[in-house]
Amino acid sequence: MAEKRAENGVAAMAACYQRFDPAAYLQYNYTPPRADFDRKDSIVPWKLACLHRAFTEGDVNGELLVDIGSGPTLYQVLSGCEVFNQVLLTDFLEVNRQELRRWVRDEGSCNLDWTPYLQYVCKLEGRRPSAWTEKAVKLRKVIKDILPIDVHRPQPMAPGAVPSAGADCLVSCFCLESVSPDLPAFTRALGHIGKLLRPGGHLLLIGALGESYYLGGPGVKIPVVPLNEAQVCSSLKETGYTLIRLEVYTLPQDMRVGVDDVTGVFFVKAKKD
Numbered sequence: 001m002a003e004k005r006a007e008n009g010v011a012a013m014a015a016c017y018q019r020f021d022p023a024a025y026l027q028y029n030y031t032p033p034r035a036d037f038d039r040k041d042s043i044v045p046w047k048l049a050c051l052h053r054a055f056t057e058g059d060v061n062g063e064l065l066v067d068i069g070s071g072p073t074l075y076q077v078l079s080g081c082e083v084f085n086q087v088l089l090t091d092f093l094e095v096n097r098q099e100l101r102r103w104v105r106d107e108g109s110c111n112l113d114w115t116p117y118l119q120y121v122c123k124l125e126g127r128r129p130s131a132w133t134e135k136a137v138k139l140r141k142v143i144k145d146i147l148p149i150d151v152h153r154p155q156p157m158a159p160g161a162v163p164s165a166g167a168d169c170l171v172s173c174f175c176l177e178s179v180s181p182d183l184p185a186f187t188r189a190l191g192h193i194g195k196l197l198r199p200g201g202h203l204l205l206i207g208a209l210g211e212s213y214y215l216g217g218p219g220v221k222i223p224v225v226p227l228n229e230a231q232v233c234s235s236l237k238e239t240g241y242t243l244i245r246l247e248v249y250t251l252p253q254d255m256r257v258g259v260d261d262v263t264g265v266f267f268v269k270a271k272k273d
Ligand SMILES: Nc1ncnc2c1ncn2[C@@H]1O[C@@H](CSCCNC[C@@H]2Cc3ccc([N+](=O)[O-])cc3CN2)[C@@H](O)[C@H]1O
Pocket: 014, 017, 020, 029, 034, 043, 044, 068, 069, 070, 071, 072, 091, 092, 093, 096, 149, 150, 151, 152, 174, 175, 178, 179, 208, 211, 214, 260, 262, 265
C-alpha cells in the first residue's frame, strides 16, 4: 500500500513537470535580484562562492563530475569544469536538455546570457573577467554529454552512462526536494544518486529550505517537500554520506520575489562512505 502511494506521488510530480517552462524559470531565479553580481547578499553569488571553495580547497579531484537534475542552468559546473575533464549534465525533461545543448553547441537563442556568471567565477578564481571566453571554451570542451535522469529510479541513469566504479563527484542544485512528494522520497532519491558516486567521492548539494512550492512557469505551481537543516543532515547520514560542511543562506526580504516560498538555501559538502 505504501509503495503504491509512493508511486502515485512520483507520477503526480512527473505530471507537474510537463508544464515546466525553462525560459520563465530562468527569468524568475537567475536574473536580478536573485542573480545580482553587484550585491554581496544576492543568492547566486553566494552559491557560486560555495561551489568555488568546495571545488578548489584541495580534496575534490578525479575525472568525472556528474550534475544531477541540471535543469536549464549551467552555473553549478562553472568551477567544477576547471577540476574535472569530463562533466555530464542531466535532466528529466527534454526541454531542459535542449536548452543546455543550445549553449554547449553555441547555437545562440539561449534563454539566459551566462556571461556574467562566467565572469564572476573567473573573478573568484583570481583571473581577469575577460578570461570568461576561455572558461566558456573549457566548459564546452569538458561537457561530454547531456543525458536523461530520473532520481526516483534505483538506477537513475541508463546503464553505462556512468562507469560502474562511479563518478568522482556529484553536484546537484535545487533538484531532489523539488521533485520528491515527501521526505521519504527525498531520502530515497539521495540514496539512488549515491549509487552513481564512488566510495570516497564527494557530493555537493544545494537546495531550498522551508519551500513548499515554486513556480515552474506562469501559473505552474510545483509542490516541494519543505526541508530543514536537521532533515537534510539526517537524510545524508541515512544514505551513507559523511557531512564535511553545511552552510546556510537566509533570504533577505527583497529576495522573496513571489516565485516560491523558500526561506533559506543550504549548501552541503559531503563524502560518500
Ligand atoms: N524525477 C526526476 N529526476 C531528476 N530530475 C527531475 C525529476 N523530475 C523533475 N526533474 C528536474 O528537476 C528540476 C530542477 S529545477 C527545480 C527547481 N527547484 C526549486 C526552485 C529553484 C530555486 C532557485 C534559486 C532559488 N534562490 O533562492 O535563488 C530558489 C529556488 C527554489 N525554487 C527540473 O529541471 C526538472 O526537469
